[in-house]
Amino acid sequence: MIKVDHLTKMVDGNKKEALRGISVQFEPGEMIGVVGPSGSGKSLLLRCLALREKWSAGEYTWEDKMVIRGGGKGSQKYRSQCAYLEQNPSLYPDKTALKNVLIGQAGQTSALRRVTGMVRSDDYMGAMDELEKFGLLDKAHVKAGKLSGGERQRVAICRALVHGANFIAADEPVVGLDPHSAERVLNTLRSLCAEQGKTVVAALPIELAERYCTRIWGLEEGKLKLDVTGRRLTAAEKRSVDLV
Structure with a gap:
Protein backbone atom coordinates (compact mmCIF):
# COMPACT_ATOMS: atom_id res chain seq x y z
CA MET A 1 0.00 0.00 0.00
CA CYS A 82 9.83 6.08 -9.53
CA ALA A 83 9.53 7.23 -13.12
CA TYR A 84 8.12 10.53 -14.31
CA LEU A 85 6.92 10.48 -17.92
CA GLU A 86 6.64 13.89 -19.50
CA GLN A 87 4.43 14.83 -22.44
CA ASN A 88 7.53 14.80 -24.65
CA PRO A 89 9.99 12.24 -23.22
CA SER A 90 13.55 13.49 -22.85
CA LEU A 91 15.31 10.96 -25.07
CA TYR A 92 18.68 11.39 -26.75
CA PRO A 93 17.60 12.00 -30.38
CA ASP A 94 20.93 10.89 -31.92
CA LYS A 95 21.03 7.60 -30.01
CA THR A 96 19.00 4.51 -30.85
CA ALA A 97 15.92 3.41 -28.96
CA LEU A 98 18.00 0.61 -27.42
CA LYS A 99 20.74 2.99 -26.24
CA ASN A 100 18.11 5.31 -24.73
CA VAL A 101 16.62 2.43 -22.77
CA LEU A 102 20.04 1.26 -21.59
CA ILE A 103 21.68 4.51 -20.56
CA GLY A 104 18.59 6.06 -19.01
CA GLN A 105 18.33 9.56 -17.65
CA ALA A 106 20.91 11.65 -15.84
CA GLY A 107 21.16 10.39 -12.28
CA GLN A 108 20.10 6.84 -13.10
CA THR A 109 23.43 5.59 -14.40
CA SER A 110 27.08 6.49 -14.11
CA ALA A 111 28.46 9.37 -16.13
CA LEU A 112 30.68 6.95 -18.05
CA ARG A 113 27.76 4.75 -19.03
CA ARG A 114 25.66 7.73 -20.09
CA VAL A 115 28.41 9.04 -22.33
CA THR A 116 29.74 5.81 -23.81
CA GLY A 117 26.69 3.55 -23.68
CA MET A 118 28.86 0.75 -22.24
CA VAL A 119 26.59 -1.90 -20.74
CA ARG A 120 26.67 -5.46 -19.42
CA SER A 121 25.22 -8.24 -21.56
CA ASP A 122 22.38 -8.88 -19.09
CA ASP A 123 21.44 -5.19 -19.27
CA TYR A 124 21.36 -5.48 -23.06
CA MET A 125 19.09 -8.52 -23.03
CA GLY A 126 16.79 -6.94 -20.44
CA ALA A 127 16.39 -3.86 -22.61
CA MET A 128 15.71 -5.93 -25.73
CA ASP A 129 13.13 -7.98 -23.82
CA GLU A 130 11.26 -4.83 -22.78
CA LEU A 131 11.34 -3.40 -26.30
CA GLU A 132 9.95 -6.68 -27.64
CA LYS A 133 7.13 -6.74 -25.07
CA PHE A 134 5.95 -3.34 -26.22
CA GLY A 135 6.21 -3.94 -29.94
CA LEU A 136 9.42 -1.99 -30.46
CA LEU A 137 11.94 -4.69 -31.29
CA ASP A 138 12.11 -3.53 -34.91
CA LYS A 139 12.85 0.00 -33.67
CA ALA A 140 15.71 -1.00 -31.35
CA HIS A 141 18.39 0.34 -33.68
CA VAL A 142 16.44 3.34 -34.97
CA LYS A 143 17.52 6.73 -33.64
CA ALA A 144 15.03 8.22 -31.20
CA GLY A 145 14.75 11.38 -33.29
CA LYS A 146 13.14 9.33 -36.06
CA LEU A 147 10.53 7.63 -33.86
CA SER A 148 6.89 8.65 -33.71
CA GLY A 149 5.47 10.29 -30.60
CA GLY A 150 3.83 7.08 -29.47
CA GLU A 151 7.01 5.10 -30.03
CA ARG A 152 9.01 7.60 -27.98
CA GLN A 153 6.54 7.28 -25.12
CA ARG A 154 6.86 3.49 -25.18
CA VAL A 155 10.66 3.75 -25.25
CA ALA A 156 10.44 5.98 -22.17
CA ILE A 157 8.27 3.36 -20.44
CA CYS A 158 10.77 0.61 -21.32
CA ARG A 159 13.59 2.77 -19.97
CA ALA A 160 11.74 3.26 -16.69
CA LEU A 161 11.16 -0.47 -16.28
CA VAL A 162 14.74 -1.44 -17.10
CA HIS A 163 15.95 1.01 -14.46
CA GLY A 164 13.75 -0.50 -11.77
CA ALA A 165 10.63 1.68 -11.65
CA ASN A 166 7.64 0.26 -9.80
CA VAL A 175 -1.22 14.55 -25.77
CA GLY A 176 -0.70 15.22 -29.47
CA LEU A 177 -0.77 11.54 -30.44
CA ASP A 178 -3.11 10.09 -33.04
CA PRO A 179 -5.88 7.86 -31.62
CA HIS A 180 -4.12 4.59 -32.56
CA SER A 181 -0.83 5.63 -30.92
CA ALA A 182 -2.64 6.94 -27.84
CA GLU A 183 -4.50 3.66 -27.47
CA ARG A 184 -1.28 1.68 -27.68
CA VAL A 185 0.48 3.81 -25.05
CA LEU A 186 -2.46 3.59 -22.64
CA ASN A 187 -2.87 -0.14 -23.18
CA THR A 188 0.85 -0.49 -22.42
CA LEU A 189 0.46 1.38 -19.14
CA ARG A 190 -2.66 -0.59 -18.23
CA SER A 191 -0.88 -3.90 -18.90
CA LEU A 192 1.94 -2.91 -16.54
CA CYS A 193 -0.61 -2.58 -13.75
CA ALA A 194 -2.67 -5.67 -14.53
CA GLU A 195 0.18 -8.04 -15.39
CA GLN A 196 3.19 -6.75 -13.43
CA GLY A 197 1.60 -5.06 -10.43
CA LYS A 198 3.10 -1.66 -11.24
Missing part, protein backbone atom coordinates in the same frame (compact mmCIF):
# COMPACT_ATOMS: atom_id res chain seq x y z
CA ILE A 2 1.13 3.55 -0.78
CA LYS A 3 -0.15 6.22 1.59
CA VAL A 4 -0.08 10.02 1.29
CA ASP A 5 -0.87 12.10 4.39
CA HIS A 6 -1.47 15.84 4.09
CA LEU A 7 0.78 16.47 1.10
CA THR A 8 1.31 20.23 0.89
CA LYS A 9 3.37 22.05 -1.71
CA MET A 10 4.14 25.76 -1.46
CA VAL A 11 5.23 27.80 -4.49
CA ASP A 12 6.09 31.41 -5.29
CA GLY A 13 8.55 31.71 -2.45
CA ASN A 14 6.31 29.82 -0.02
CA LYS A 15 3.52 32.36 -0.50
CA LYS A 16 0.99 30.11 -2.23
CA GLU A 17 -0.34 26.61 -1.52
CA ALA A 18 -0.34 24.82 -4.87
CA LEU A 19 -1.21 21.44 -3.31
CA ARG A 20 -3.40 21.65 -0.23
CA GLY A 21 -3.29 18.85 2.33
CA ILE A 22 -3.85 15.92 -0.02
CA SER A 23 -4.42 12.59 1.77
CA VAL A 24 -5.03 9.36 -0.15
CA GLN A 25 -3.91 5.74 -0.28
CA PHE A 26 -3.69 3.25 -3.12
CA GLU A 27 -2.41 -0.22 -3.95
CA PRO A 28 0.11 -1.71 -6.37
CA GLY A 29 -1.59 -2.68 -9.62
CA GLU A 30 -3.88 0.34 -9.76
CA MET A 31 -4.03 2.64 -12.78
CA ILE A 32 -5.25 6.00 -11.56
CA GLY A 33 -6.37 8.85 -13.80
CA VAL A 34 -5.96 12.39 -12.50
CA VAL A 35 -8.47 14.83 -13.96
CA GLY A 36 -9.14 18.50 -13.41
CA PRO A 37 -8.98 21.89 -15.12
CA SER A 38 -5.77 23.54 -16.23
CA GLY A 39 -3.91 24.96 -13.25
CA SER A 40 -5.48 22.57 -10.75
CA GLY A 41 -2.11 21.11 -9.77
CA LYS A 42 -2.15 17.82 -11.69
CA SER A 43 1.43 18.00 -12.99
CA LEU A 44 2.76 19.16 -9.64
CA LEU A 45 0.97 16.31 -7.84
CA LEU A 46 2.52 13.80 -10.23
CA ARG A 47 5.99 15.25 -9.73
CA CYS A 48 5.57 15.12 -5.95
CA LEU A 49 4.35 11.51 -6.04
CA ALA A 50 7.28 10.56 -8.28
CA LEU A 51 9.71 12.28 -5.87
CA ARG A 52 10.76 14.87 -8.44
CA GLU A 53 9.63 17.77 -6.23
CA LYS A 54 10.34 18.51 -2.60
CA TRP A 55 7.23 18.38 -0.41
CA SER A 56 6.62 21.39 1.83
CA ALA A 57 4.81 19.20 4.34
CA GLY A 58 3.24 15.77 4.63
CA GLU A 59 4.15 12.10 4.95
CA TYR A 60 4.61 9.45 2.27
CA THR A 61 4.80 5.73 3.09
CA TRP A 62 5.24 2.63 0.93
CA GLU A 63 4.32 -0.67 2.57
CA ASP A 64 4.76 0.96 5.99
CA LYS A 65 8.22 2.26 5.08
CA MET A 66 8.58 6.00 5.56
CA VAL A 67 9.66 7.72 2.34
CA ILE A 68 8.97 11.32 3.41
CA ARG A 69 8.27 12.58 6.92
CA GLY A 70 7.17 16.16 7.49
CA GLY A 71 8.18 17.27 4.00
CA GLY A 72 11.26 16.71 1.87
CA LYS A 73 12.05 14.84 -1.33
CA GLY A 74 12.81 11.27 -0.35
CA SER A 75 16.09 9.39 -0.68
CA GLN A 76 17.67 8.19 -3.90
CA LYS A 77 16.75 4.66 -2.86
CA TYR A 78 13.09 5.51 -3.40
CA ARG A 79 13.52 7.98 -6.26
CA SER A 80 15.11 5.20 -8.33
CA GLN A 81 11.86 3.23 -8.05
CA PHE A 167 5.73 3.55 -9.72
CA ILE A 168 5.08 5.54 -12.91
CA ALA A 169 3.67 9.07 -12.93
CA ALA A 170 2.68 10.07 -16.47
CA ASP A 171 1.87 13.69 -17.27
CA GLU A 172 -0.59 13.71 -20.19
CA PRO A 173 1.32 10.89 -21.90
CA VAL A 174 -0.83 10.85 -25.05
CA THR A 199 1.35 1.50 -10.07
CA VAL A 200 0.50 4.14 -12.67
CA VAL A 201 -0.89 7.59 -11.91
CA ALA A 202 -1.57 9.58 -15.09
CA ALA A 203 -3.00 13.01 -15.85
CA LEU A 204 -5.53 12.34 -18.61
CA PRO A 205 -8.60 13.84 -20.27
CA ILE A 206 -11.74 12.63 -18.53
CA GLU A 207 -12.88 10.43 -21.42
CA LEU A 208 -9.58 8.52 -21.45
CA ALA A 209 -9.42 8.27 -17.67
CA GLU A 210 -12.90 6.72 -17.64
CA ARG A 211 -11.98 4.27 -20.39
CA TYR A 212 -8.59 3.04 -19.22
CA CYS A 213 -8.22 3.66 -15.49
CA THR A 214 -9.40 1.62 -12.53
CA ARG A 215 -9.74 4.74 -10.40
CA ILE A 216 -10.17 8.49 -10.94
CA TRP A 217 -8.94 11.37 -8.82
CA GLY A 218 -10.50 14.79 -9.36
CA LEU A 219 -8.28 17.76 -8.54
CA GLU A 220 -9.32 21.40 -8.26
CA GLU A 221 -7.27 24.31 -6.95
CA GLY A 222 -4.76 21.93 -5.40
CA LYS A 223 -7.36 19.91 -3.48
CA LEU A 224 -8.34 16.30 -4.04
CA LYS A 225 -12.11 16.68 -4.51
CA LEU A 226 -12.96 13.24 -5.95
CA ASP A 227 -11.73 9.68 -5.50
CA VAL A 228 -13.88 7.27 -7.52
CA THR A 229 -13.18 3.59 -8.21
CA GLY A 230 -14.56 1.34 -10.93
CA ARG A 231 -17.00 3.65 -12.66
CA ARG A 232 -17.46 6.81 -14.69
CA LEU A 233 -18.01 10.16 -13.03
CA THR A 234 -21.51 11.50 -12.69
CA ALA A 235 -22.42 14.88 -14.17
CA ALA A 236 -22.46 16.37 -10.67
CA GLU A 237 -19.00 14.98 -9.94
CA LYS A 238 -17.65 16.45 -13.16
CA ARG A 239 -19.09 19.83 -12.25
CA SER A 240 -17.47 19.64 -8.82
CA VAL A 241 -14.02 19.70 -10.42
CA ASP A 242 -14.97 22.09 -13.24
CA LEU A 243 -14.94 19.50 -16.04
CA VAL A 244 -18.22 20.62 -17.64
Whole structure:
Protein backbone atom coordinates (compact mmCIF):
# COMPACT_ATOMS: atom_id res chain seq x y z
CA MET A 1 0.00 0.00 0.00
CA ILE A 2 1.13 3.55 -0.78
CA LYS A 3 -0.15 6.22 1.59
CA VAL A 4 -0.08 10.02 1.29
CA ASP A 5 -0.87 12.10 4.39
CA HIS A 6 -1.47 15.84 4.09
CA LEU A 7 0.78 16.47 1.10
CA THR A 8 1.31 20.23 0.89
CA LYS A 9 3.37 22.05 -1.71
CA MET A 10 4.14 25.76 -1.46
CA VAL A 11 5.23 27.80 -4.49
CA ASP A 12 6.09 31.41 -5.29
CA GLY A 13 8.55 31.71 -2.45
CA ASN A 14 6.31 29.82 -0.02
CA LYS A 15 3.52 32.36 -0.50
CA LYS A 16 0.99 30.11 -2.23
CA GLU A 17 -0.34 26.61 -1.52
CA ALA A 18 -0.34 24.82 -4.87
CA LEU A 19 -1.21 21.44 -3.31
CA ARG A 20 -3.40 21.65 -0.23
CA GLY A 21 -3.29 18.85 2.33
CA ILE A 22 -3.85 15.92 -0.02
CA SER A 23 -4.42 12.59 1.77
CA VAL A 24 -5.03 9.36 -0.15
CA GLN A 25 -3.91 5.74 -0.28
CA PHE A 26 -3.69 3.25 -3.12
CA GLU A 27 -2.41 -0.22 -3.95
CA PRO A 28 0.11 -1.71 -6.37
CA GLY A 29 -1.59 -2.68 -9.62
CA GLU A 30 -3.88 0.34 -9.76
CA MET A 31 -4.03 2.64 -12.78
CA ILE A 32 -5.25 6.00 -11.56
CA GLY A 33 -6.37 8.85 -13.80
CA VAL A 34 -5.96 12.39 -12.50
CA VAL A 35 -8.47 14.83 -13.96
CA GLY A 36 -9.14 18.50 -13.41
CA PRO A 37 -8.98 21.89 -15.12
CA SER A 38 -5.77 23.54 -16.23
CA GLY A 39 -3.91 24.96 -13.25
CA SER A 40 -5.48 22.57 -10.75
CA GLY A 41 -2.11 21.11 -9.77
CA LYS A 42 -2.15 17.82 -11.69
CA SER A 43 1.43 18.00 -12.99
CA LEU A 44 2.76 19.16 -9.64
CA LEU A 45 0.97 16.31 -7.84
CA LEU A 46 2.52 13.80 -10.23
CA ARG A 47 5.99 15.25 -9.73
CA CYS A 48 5.57 15.12 -5.95
CA LEU A 49 4.35 11.51 -6.04
CA ALA A 50 7.28 10.56 -8.28
CA LEU A 51 9.71 12.28 -5.87
CA ARG A 52 10.76 14.87 -8.44
CA GLU A 53 9.63 17.77 -6.23
CA LYS A 54 10.34 18.51 -2.60
CA TRP A 55 7.23 18.38 -0.41
CA SER A 56 6.62 21.39 1.83
CA ALA A 57 4.81 19.20 4.34
CA GLY A 58 3.24 15.77 4.63
CA GLU A 59 4.15 12.10 4.95
CA TYR A 60 4.61 9.45 2.27
CA THR A 61 4.80 5.73 3.09
CA TRP A 62 5.24 2.63 0.93
CA GLU A 63 4.32 -0.67 2.57
CA ASP A 64 4.76 0.96 5.99
CA LYS A 65 8.22 2.26 5.08
CA MET A 66 8.58 6.00 5.56
CA VAL A 67 9.66 7.72 2.34
CA ILE A 68 8.97 11.32 3.41
CA ARG A 69 8.27 12.58 6.92
CA GLY A 70 7.17 16.16 7.49
CA GLY A 71 8.18 17.27 4.00
CA GLY A 72 11.26 16.71 1.87
CA LYS A 73 12.05 14.84 -1.33
CA GLY A 74 12.81 11.27 -0.35
CA SER A 75 16.09 9.39 -0.68
CA GLN A 76 17.67 8.19 -3.90
CA LYS A 77 16.75 4.66 -2.86
CA TYR A 78 13.09 5.51 -3.40
CA ARG A 79 13.52 7.98 -6.26
CA SER A 80 15.11 5.20 -8.33
CA GLN A 81 11.86 3.23 -8.05
CA CYS A 82 9.83 6.08 -9.53
CA ALA A 83 9.53 7.23 -13.12
CA TYR A 84 8.12 10.53 -14.31
CA LEU A 85 6.92 10.48 -17.92
CA GLU A 86 6.64 13.89 -19.50
CA GLN A 87 4.43 14.83 -22.44
CA ASN A 88 7.53 14.80 -24.65
CA PRO A 89 9.99 12.24 -23.22
CA SER A 90 13.55 13.49 -22.85
CA LEU A 91 15.31 10.96 -25.07
CA TYR A 92 18.68 11.39 -26.75
CA PRO A 93 17.60 12.00 -30.38
CA ASP A 94 20.93 10.89 -31.92
CA LYS A 95 21.03 7.60 -30.01
CA THR A 96 19.00 4.51 -30.85
CA ALA A 97 15.92 3.41 -28.96
CA LEU A 98 18.00 0.61 -27.42
CA LYS A 99 20.74 2.99 -26.24
CA ASN A 100 18.11 5.31 -24.73
CA VAL A 101 16.62 2.43 -22.77
CA LEU A 102 20.04 1.26 -21.59
CA ILE A 103 21.68 4.51 -20.56
CA GLY A 104 18.59 6.06 -19.01
CA GLN A 105 18.33 9.56 -17.65
CA ALA A 106 20.91 11.65 -15.84
CA GLY A 107 21.16 10.39 -12.28
CA GLN A 108 20.10 6.84 -13.10
CA THR A 109 23.43 5.59 -14.40
CA SER A 110 27.08 6.49 -14.11
CA ALA A 111 28.46 9.37 -16.13
CA LEU A 112 30.68 6.95 -18.05
CA ARG A 113 27.76 4.75 -19.03
CA ARG A 114 25.66 7.73 -20.09
CA VAL A 115 28.41 9.04 -22.33
CA THR A 116 29.74 5.81 -23.81
CA GLY A 117 26.69 3.55 -23.68
CA MET A 118 28.86 0.75 -22.24
CA VAL A 119 26.59 -1.90 -20.74
CA ARG A 120 26.67 -5.46 -19.42
CA SER A 121 25.22 -8.24 -21.56
CA ASP A 122 22.38 -8.88 -19.09
CA ASP A 123 21.44 -5.19 -19.27
CA TYR A 124 21.36 -5.48 -23.06
CA MET A 125 19.09 -8.52 -23.03
CA GLY A 126 16.79 -6.94 -20.44
CA ALA A 127 16.39 -3.86 -22.61
CA MET A 128 15.71 -5.93 -25.73
CA ASP A 129 13.13 -7.98 -23.82
CA GLU A 130 11.26 -4.83 -22.78
CA LEU A 131 11.34 -3.40 -26.30
CA GLU A 132 9.95 -6.68 -27.64
CA LYS A 133 7.13 -6.74 -25.07
CA PHE A 134 5.95 -3.34 -26.22
CA GLY A 135 6.21 -3.94 -29.94
CA LEU A 136 9.42 -1.99 -30.46
CA LEU A 137 11.94 -4.69 -31.29
CA ASP A 138 12.11 -3.53 -34.91
CA LYS A 139 12.85 0.00 -33.67
CA ALA A 140 15.71 -1.00 -31.35
CA HIS A 141 18.39 0.34 -33.68
CA VAL A 142 16.44 3.34 -34.97
CA LYS A 143 17.52 6.73 -33.64
CA ALA A 144 15.03 8.22 -31.20
CA GLY A 145 14.75 11.38 -33.29
CA LYS A 146 13.14 9.33 -36.06
CA LEU A 147 10.53 7.63 -33.86
CA SER A 148 6.89 8.65 -33.71
CA GLY A 149 5.47 10.29 -30.60
CA GLY A 150 3.83 7.08 -29.47
CA GLU A 151 7.01 5.10 -30.03
CA ARG A 152 9.01 7.60 -27.98
CA GLN A 153 6.54 7.28 -25.12
CA ARG A 154 6.86 3.49 -25.18
CA VAL A 155 10.66 3.75 -25.25
CA ALA A 156 10.44 5.98 -22.17
CA ILE A 157 8.27 3.36 -20.44
CA CYS A 158 10.77 0.61 -21.32
CA ARG A 159 13.59 2.77 -19.97
CA ALA A 160 11.74 3.26 -16.69
CA LEU A 161 11.16 -0.47 -16.28
CA VAL A 162 14.74 -1.44 -17.10
CA HIS A 163 15.95 1.01 -14.46
CA GLY A 164 13.75 -0.50 -11.77
CA ALA A 165 10.63 1.68 -11.65
CA ASN A 166 7.64 0.26 -9.80
CA PHE A 167 5.73 3.55 -9.72
CA ILE A 168 5.08 5.54 -12.91
CA ALA A 169 3.67 9.07 -12.93
CA ALA A 170 2.68 10.07 -16.47
CA ASP A 171 1.87 13.69 -17.27
CA GLU A 172 -0.59 13.71 -20.19
CA PRO A 173 1.32 10.89 -21.90
CA VAL A 174 -0.83 10.85 -25.05
CA VAL A 175 -1.22 14.55 -25.77
CA GLY A 176 -0.70 15.22 -29.47
CA LEU A 177 -0.77 11.54 -30.44
CA ASP A 178 -3.11 10.09 -33.04
CA PRO A 179 -5.88 7.86 -31.62
CA HIS A 180 -4.12 4.59 -32.56
CA SER A 181 -0.83 5.63 -30.92
CA ALA A 182 -2.64 6.94 -27.84
CA GLU A 183 -4.50 3.66 -27.47
CA ARG A 184 -1.28 1.68 -27.68
CA VAL A 185 0.48 3.81 -25.05
CA LEU A 186 -2.46 3.59 -22.64
CA ASN A 187 -2.87 -0.14 -23.18
CA THR A 188 0.85 -0.49 -22.42
CA LEU A 189 0.46 1.38 -19.14
CA ARG A 190 -2.66 -0.59 -18.23
CA SER A 191 -0.88 -3.90 -18.90
CA LEU A 192 1.94 -2.91 -16.54
CA CYS A 193 -0.61 -2.58 -13.75
CA ALA A 194 -2.67 -5.67 -14.53
CA GLU A 195 0.18 -8.04 -15.39
CA GLN A 196 3.19 -6.75 -13.43
CA GLY A 197 1.60 -5.06 -10.43
CA LYS A 198 3.10 -1.66 -11.24
CA THR A 199 1.35 1.50 -10.07
CA VAL A 200 0.50 4.14 -12.67
CA VAL A 201 -0.89 7.59 -11.91
CA ALA A 202 -1.57 9.58 -15.09
CA ALA A 203 -3.00 13.01 -15.85
CA LEU A 204 -5.53 12.34 -18.61
CA PRO A 205 -8.60 13.84 -20.27
CA ILE A 206 -11.74 12.63 -18.53
CA GLU A 207 -12.88 10.43 -21.42
CA LEU A 208 -9.58 8.52 -21.45
CA ALA A 209 -9.42 8.27 -17.67
CA GLU A 210 -12.90 6.72 -17.64
CA ARG A 211 -11.98 4.27 -20.39
CA TYR A 212 -8.59 3.04 -19.22
CA CYS A 213 -8.22 3.66 -15.49
CA THR A 214 -9.40 1.62 -12.53
CA ARG A 215 -9.74 4.74 -10.40
CA ILE A 216 -10.17 8.49 -10.94
CA TRP A 217 -8.94 11.37 -8.82
CA GLY A 218 -10.50 14.79 -9.36
CA LEU A 219 -8.28 17.76 -8.54
CA GLU A 220 -9.32 21.40 -8.26
CA GLU A 221 -7.27 24.31 -6.95
CA GLY A 222 -4.76 21.93 -5.40
CA LYS A 223 -7.36 19.91 -3.48
CA LEU A 224 -8.34 16.30 -4.04
CA LYS A 225 -12.11 16.68 -4.51
CA LEU A 226 -12.96 13.24 -5.95
CA ASP A 227 -11.73 9.68 -5.50
CA VAL A 228 -13.88 7.27 -7.52
CA THR A 229 -13.18 3.59 -8.21
CA GLY A 230 -14.56 1.34 -10.93
CA ARG A 231 -17.00 3.65 -12.66
CA ARG A 232 -17.46 6.81 -14.69
CA LEU A 233 -18.01 10.16 -13.03
CA THR A 234 -21.51 11.50 -12.69
CA ALA A 235 -22.42 14.88 -14.17
CA ALA A 236 -22.46 16.37 -10.67
CA GLU A 237 -19.00 14.98 -9.94
CA LYS A 238 -17.65 16.45 -13.16
CA ARG A 239 -19.09 19.83 -12.25
CA SER A 240 -17.47 19.64 -8.82
CA VAL A 241 -14.02 19.70 -10.42
CA ASP A 242 -14.97 22.09 -13.24
CA LEU A 243 -14.94 19.50 -16.04
CA VAL A 244 -18.22 20.62 -17.64
